Amino acid sequence: DVKVTQSSRYLVKRTGEKVFLECVQDMDHENMFWYRQDPGLGLRLIYFSYDVKMKEKGDIPEGYSVSREKKERFSLILESASTNQTSMYLCASIRGSYNSPLHFGNGTRLTVT
């Protein structure tokens, strides 16, 4: 069974801090994704990666960057956290085509004060 692990369930950070959200998957999936979930807005794609060191912007990349140095690990970076980045962050992975079902981690609830 695929396991996608997000290192933190809850994080509280201050405005202006640099924040790292880590995600690891154990099924050798090529494709990894970062979404944020907000009430009334559903899941919105921030960034995705289809291979090591490769990344593509999603629908809302502003204020974020990503790193994929190893196939199993995909990190989301908030360069300077702001209060409007308070959200639930979800990492996901798939093998193969992008219409395959996503395997999600349990999410990181980030609060920026």
Next chain:
Amino acid sequence: DQQVKQNSPSLSVQEGRISILNCDYTNSMFDYFLWYKKYPAEGPTFLISISSIKDKNEDGRFTVFLNKSAKHLSLHIVPSQPGDSAVYFCAAFAGKLIFGQGTTLQVKP
């Protein structure tokens, strides 16, 4: 512009009855649709999908219907169980996956 819309934020049904969750889309290029279920403090899990070449797909208590002319899909859960209480997201694919806003289903015992 919201390409995938779930216009009902919440739905409440009695245990044993049918739950119908609806989803509308605007992009006729979508060729694959999926439903995900999300419990609090967990990530979404895949539930059921349908290709645009079909109009119905069934998996146990879950059936997804697709009406391409109306750009509408629905998820039917029969019979509904309290454990089905969750947030349900529909998603549509056209090169990338677009999610709806989600509908919170509550199944009352």
